[in-house]
Amino acid sequence: MKEDKHPIIDIASYTKHTELTKEDLSTKWERVVRRRQFLHALGVAGAVLPASTVFARTASNSSSRLTPGDAALLRFAAAAELIEADLWLQYNELGGVTGGNPGYIAALQNLDSDMPQYIADNTDDEISHAAFLNAYLISKGEAPADLDAFRNLASSKATGSDQTLGRLTNLQALNVDTSFWFRYRSTQNPDLGAKFPQLLKIKNQSAIPVSDSDTPPDTPQLVPPVSGATRNQLRMQSIANTAGFHFAYIEQGGSSLYPILALKATSLEVLRILLSIGGVEVDHFSLWHDKAGNAVNQPFAGVVDPVTKLAFPDFNNPTNQHNSQLSAADRAAGSELFQTNLILPEPCEFLTADLPRVSIIRPTLTANGGAVATIESFTADNLFLGQDQGFFTTVMELARAADAAKREGVD
Numbered sequence: 001m002k003e004d005k006h007p008i009i010d011i012a013s014y015t016k017h018t019e020l021t022k023e024d025l026s027t028k029w030e031r032v033v034r035r036r037q038f039l040h041a042l043g044v045a046g047a048v049l050p051a052s053t054v055f056a057r058t059a060s061n062s063s064s065r066l067t068p069g070d071a072a073l074l075r076f077a078a079a080a081e082l083i084e085a086d087l088w089l090q091y092n093e094l095g096g097v098t099g100g101n102p103g104y105i106a107a108l109q110n111l112d113s114d115m116p117q118y119i120a121d122n123t124d125d126e127i128s129h130a131a132f133l134n135a136y137l138i139s140k141g142e143a144p145a146d147l148d149a150f151r152n153l154a155s156s157k158a159t160g161s162d163q164t165l166g167r168l169t170n171l172q173a174l175n176v177d178t179s180f181w182f183r184y185r186s187t188q189n190p191d192l193g194a195k196f197p198q199l200l201k202i203k204n205q206s207a208i209p210v211s212d213s214d215t216p217p218d219t220p221q222l223v224p225p226v227s228g229a230t231r232n233q234l235r236m237q238s239i240a241n242t243a244g245f246h247f248a249y250i251e252q253g254g255s256s257l258y259p260i261l262a263l264k265a266t267s268l269e270v271l272r273i274l275l276s277i278g279g280v281e282v283d284h285f286s287l288w289h290d291k292a293g294n295a296v297n298q299p300f301a302g303v304v305d306p307v308t309k310l311a312f313p314d315f316n317n318p319t320n321q322h323n324s325q326l327s328a329a330d331r332a333a334g335s336e337l338f339q340t341n342l343i344l345p346e347p348c349e350f351l352t353a354d355l356p357r358v359s360i361i362r363p364t365l366t367a368n369g370g371a372v373a374t375i376e377s378f379t380a381d382n383l384f385l386g387q388d389q390g391f392f393t394t395v396m397e398l399a400r401a402a403d404a405a406k407r408e409g410v411d
C-alpha cells in the first residue's frame with residue numbers, strides 16, 4: 001500500500017470520452033455531472049488535493065479514528081469498487097447511453113431496450129462508491145485504496161472504446177460463473193455446504209466487442225427468428241448476452257461481499273456505509289438477473305456464438321430443463337431451477353436446516369463470499385487476465401486484511 005499519494009479515482013478522465021463525444025447530454029448524464037460537481041465540492045474528484053486538505057474539510061464531522069479493522073474493511077471495499085468502476089467503464093464506453101458502438105448497443109437492447117441507460121447508471125454508481133470510500137478513508141486520516149499503478153491492460157480495439165485509457169480489468173476472455181442462477185433458485189444454501197453447477201459454459205468469451213473486424217460496429221440488430229441471423233449478428237448477440245450474465249455475476253458478488261464485510265465492522269458509521277452501499281449492489285444484481293434471463297428466453301434464445309460455439313438455449317423450454325450436476329434436491333424442484341423470470345431469491349435454508357426457509361442473500365460466510373473469495377472468483381473469471389504479480393499481491397493483501405477484521409466490543 002503506497003501512502004505517498006492519494007490518486008483515488010480520476011472521475012474527470014473517466015467521463016472524458018462521453019463528455020467529448022456527447023453534445024445532447026441526457027437527463028441521466030446531467031445527474032452524473034451534478035454528482036461529479038458534488039464530489040469536487042468534497043475535494044475528491046480527480047484526487048488532486050492532498051489528503052490533509054480533504055481531512056481538514058471533513059474532520060469536523062468525523063474526528064474519531066477508525067479501528068485498523070474498519071480501515072481494512074473500507075480499503076478493500078474501495079479496491080473492489082475501483083475494479084468494478086474499471087470494468088463498468090469499459091462496458092459504458094461501448095454500450096452505455098453515450099456509448100460508441102451502435103451494433104453492441106443494438107444487441108444489448110435485445111435483452112432490454114433500457115440496457116444502455118442501466119449500464120450508464122451502474123457505471124456511475126461504482127465510480128461514486130469508489131470515490132466516496134476513498135474520500136471517507138482520507139477524511140479519517142487513513143490511506144485510500146490505490147490501484148493506479150496497475151492500469152496497464154489494453155483497451156478493446158473496437159469502435160467506441162477509449163484507446164487512451166489503461167485498464168485494471170480484462171473483459172475479452174471471460175469465464176463467467178453462472179452458478180448464481182441455480183443458487184438463487186434453490187432451497188439449498190452454499191453456507192450450509194450446497195454446491196451448484198453452471199447454467200451456461202461461458203469460457204474464454206468476450207463480453208465486449210474486441211475489434212471491428214470481428215464485430216463491425218454497424219452490425220444490424222438481430223431480429224427474430226434467430227435462425228435467420230447472420231454470422232455477425234450472432235457473434236455480436238453472443239457477446240452482448242455474455243455481458244448480461246457477467247453483469248449479474250459481478251453484482252451478485254457485491255451482494256454477498258458487503259454483508260460479509262458489514263458483519264466485521266466496529267463503528268456504526270462504517271456499518272452504515274457498508275450496508276448502504278451493499279444495498280445498491282443487491283439492486284444491481286436483481287436488475288441484471290432479469291436482463292440475463294432474456295438471453296435464454298424467447299424470442300432471442302437459440303443464439304450460438306459462431307467463434308466460441310457458446311450456446312444460449314431457451315430455459316423455459318422443458319427439453320432444456322435438466323442439468324445432471326444439480327443435487328437431488330434441486331433436480332426435484334424441476335423447472336423452477338431454470339425459469340427465466342424467477343429472479344427474486346427463492347427462500348432457502350439459513351443458519352440451520354431446522355429453521356424455516358427464508359429469502360436471503362447467499363452466501364454470507366467469509367470463506368464463501370468474503371474479500372479473498374471475491375478476488376479468487378474474479379481471478380477465475382479471467383477478469384484480471386494479463387495483470388502482473390504486483391497487482392495480485394496488492395489486492396490479496398487488502399483482501400486478507402479485510403477478511404481478518406473483527407468486530408470489536410460485545411456481541
Ligand SMILES: [Fe+2]
Nearest residue numbers: 081084126129
Ligand atoms: Fe459498487
Ligand SMILES: [Fe+2]
Nearest residue numbers: 084254281284
Ligand atoms: Fe456493483
